[in-house]
Amino acid sequence: MIGFFLNQRWIEVDDVAPEMTLLQFLRTHLMHRGSKEGCASGDCGACTLVLAEPVKKGQGGWRLDYRSLNSCITYLGQVNGCQVITVEGLQAPDGRLHPVQQQMVEQHASQCGFCTPGFVMSLFALDKEKAKPSRLEVEEALSGNLCRCTGYRPILAAAQGLTQQPDHFTQAEAQVAEHLWHWRQQHMGALHQEDRAFLQPRDWEEWQQSCQAHPDARFLAGGTDLALETTQALRAFSLIDLSRLALLQQLRCDEAYFLIGAAVTYQQAHAFLTQHLPLLAKLMPRLGSRQIRNAGTFGGNIVNASPIGDTPPVLLALEAKLVFWHQGQEASCQMTDFFVAYRRTALPPSALLLRIEIPRPRLAPGQSQFQRVYKVSKRRDDDISAVCLALNLTLESGRILAVRIGLGGMAATPIRAYAAESALQGQVFDQAAVQAAQQALAESCEPLSDVRASAAYRLRLVQNLLQRALLEYEQGHSMEVDQYATVD
């Protein structure tokens, strides 16, 4: 059984297909049709709603964490022990519009109205997170909501009028959170239909039992890609949701490594990355959309093994190591050895990725680091890389002591640019060295032409991105167009 609040109403569900999406359940089972299906692939945001999760405060008491999600690619079982807030629930009990709804009306921010419920819910989540958000923060929060009518200007205006007025969710928050907290303690989330199941183990033992009961089940770590098999290819399967396993949720550092649990979402890691791993942090605003960052996980992105996955180039440049559970014990693998072929990894069948370990930089006196990550895509936000290049240099007196370059979009898997690295190794970081590295890239890379970019463009991009890195190194500031295109 699973249980969740739909707005203020408690719902328990048992006999539902494990691959049922939250959106489908709302629309077809509960006849809640305020949330719309625009694409069923997490790309348009029309189905956006807000998921609130209970958090225990330090000195007793509870609060809720609010995050926007694409309900079209969220499995119903994932909301066990959460409050699901939909557009139908926002009006005050006396019928007054919620402030985010009022802002949208006053700014003339809806035209056809089909995307509007999704925007309202992303704005609701933003309002819970931030008073008086800046334009950049608004863009970041709404990066996963497409509008084809308004041109967005009035929606930006509506967002910038938000003031975090308390609402009926604020009033009920502690009580709802406490209820959810206890529910989670008492129940393991599960749905069963025919011979398939959705299982949400809470500890190692439940995980092992789940695997034994459904050895063919797919591991679910966010599901932003896996769910497309359901919504696009119409496949049915059992699922084991990894989100409640504490072991996969760690986010910490020890003396030698930064550790990121495999089921940590991009958004959960935001502060940690900003503090410890600026190269990854820099990439984050360009990874998917806010809704995707709220759901997608590091482990999912890596195991998925897409040649254009966002984090692998950076993790390759940072010499990350992957630790997994296999046959009753921990084992590990260097990131560089992990991707073996198109969408194939060195992870043994039935093994479970536990965490990513990124070595802490050790710089001797006089040494410095120069790191850059560049992602080029047709569209700035919520697009997939034509090319991604991550560069990690250790320098001493202008000379390159160590160099790691990770590339996405340049081969059937994410790769290290070994030939270019050799060309740079030991050289002064200057035009001649970059030219040699560019030549090495031309000789060693054979990218594909596809719908996103031609092979020739991809190659020229990685060459020119090295050039840009050198310019930025010499000039001491960013040369990216984004730096100039803001009003904040």
Add this chain to the structure above:
Amino acid sequence: MRQLTKPANTALDEPQGQVGEAVAHDSAQRHVTGQALYVDDLPEPRGTLYAAVICSEIAQGRIMSMDLDAVRQAPDVEALLTLADVPGENDIGPVFPGDPLLTSDQIAYYAQPIALVAARSEWRARQAAQLARIDYAPETPLLDPLEALAQEALLRPSHQMQRGDLDSVLAQSERQLQAEMHAGGQEHFYLEGQVSLAQPTEEGGMLIFTSSQHPTEVQMLVAQVLAIPFSQVTVEVRRMGGGFGGKETQAASWACLAALMAQKTGRAVKLRLPRQQDMRMTGKRHPFINRYHVAMDHAGQIQAADIEVIGDGGHSPDLTDAIVDRAMFHADNAYYLPQVRIRGHRVRTACVSHTAFRGFGGPQGMLIIERAMDDIARHLALDPLDVRKRNLYGVRGEITPYGQKVEQPILPLIEALEQSSDYRARRQEIRRWNQAHPCLCRGLALTPVKFGISFTLQHLNQAGALLHLYTDGSVQLNHGGTEMGQGLHTKVAQVVASTLGIPLSRIQITATRTDKVPNTSPTAASSGADLNGKAAQAAALTLKQRLTEFWAEAQGVPETSIQWSQGQVFWGEDQALSFTELVQAAYQARISLSATGYYRTPKIYYNRAQAQGRPFFYFALGAAVSEVLVDRLTGEYRVLRTDILQDVGESLNPALDIGQIEGGFIQGMGWLTSEELVWNDQGRLLSDTPATYKIPTISDTPPIFKVALYPCPNPEASIYHSKAVGEPPLMLAISVWSALRDAISSLSDYRLSPELDPPATPEKVLWAIEDLQRRLGGVA
């Protein structure tokens, strides 16, 4: 008898919502609360079946055999429908034949519908559809428009407009330029995909709920496909989740298929396309290949222009004839061309049938002359804005290549924008900035738009409305236009409110239905408010006149002394009664409280044989200045600032008009920048999901985005002297494309004009930069 409702005192401070006020969209509250219902949100009648389409996996060839047994036997499947089950007409071509609803033999494009399966759930229907086994004899698809033209694979005859002795001027001119460009198509990407719900009625008819811009056409086609009279089919459209032209003809197939299945099973049937099928199966904005050959004088004034536009219509005519015509009507944009020839071709390729999309060929036509303006400026080392201004209608001649006089000058609007956007100072600043930066360059461009308003198919320029007054003083309004987000219902209601002098809140707008206002035109060509506003006004005036006559006679005063305002009716010295009291008095005096209204656009005609006439009632004018920043190393760019000045005449509703302008601009920017349609050599669309087809997101909106309305009433007697606003702003985005070319041109110190075909993706921008640098090497 039950007593009439006691009239409420009309509060004089109640918002009036008259014409010209920036009132909110009538559905705004329902949009933000999730209460606005779209077709897929309507509660299904008990026993509703869900349908899924089985479609072709090749673009051109024949079906050799079909095995649908597995589909039929799949769980929860109730029925299967193929061509053999179509009792009536299978060709649903809207103007010309060529659009089979289902096929059992020839395949003309990838993802062409072959069969329909219905099951007890959408999931089951779609799963069952996957089980079809169809063998094909594929042929090599003809996909290249130029090859199609060479083979004379034409959907409709070519058309030509000519003035003067073009060839001898071109032959003698010292200064000449020519170029060819390809303009990509565009996926509509309405957020609400194609959907219809068909419900059989007791007399063997059909009630259709659909997301269509053209309910009357859906009614006709459903009737013809089912072989029943039009009168037995009713089509209802409350609202669409976006249309943009993509639901003008392209909504009909799904309504017809749902109706066929409903007729066959006797049950309600819903057909909703998954997004990927929607993108594969429906037509898009036409890709065009355009050419110009111009002669000009030393100041950049064009002496002669030979322009050719080639529209890729896909596999069938659909609306391609009119779309290429409109491209031709706009190949001059705002510029007088003394000696001119404009030729337009409509070629057939093995592609979905390209269709209406906001601008309807106009944007593609305009691109070629705007490109010529920039090229001339580079060639003569002039500022492109100066070249544009010197060639404007009003500055030179006033007669278009098709003989219509351009009566309103556009120069004052351009100069106002030039001033307010600080164009000249920014031009200087950008020149300095570009010289200093190692890898970024900025570009600036001001481009005008002159867009002809009217359907070029004359008979479509008509509209009807139906208005009921009820005895509690409430008003029900219906008209033939459809609401797709543009705020048409709000504007038309404002017209009725103003005409009757009553607050907007009294007026209930109802869903568009073919049984209320019959024989309507599509809501398209920016004409919605112009046509339906006038029709609704006519209905309101009829009722107003009827009630005025009644009251004048009852009170023994002249009709001219009766005034309607703020929910009151005044007469004599200072006598007044409320609107409701007047309606009740009229009812009791047995005066009819219901009226229809009708309108047809005056003045317009076009003689196609001579290519002369007045196809447009008037022109909507506008201009935009955009500034971009381009990365020379990657081709990445951002739009930094856009200023727009748009002529909407006397605005019916400034908030809605600004919404149309901003939205149209961003949509046009998407077409010209990030929205790239990619087909493979087998005719299969590769950019068939939002993961691979990228419309603008919120961060693509320029950080500085200033939109102003140009204060100038329409000289023509349009509804309250307003001007249409749906399509014209889309073409303001040409300023972005032109600014990108300007930025690239700066790398040659503005001596060379770059080759940059839209959509100007970062990849194309980088190649344009490299191409220019190579040419620069050749020059130096």
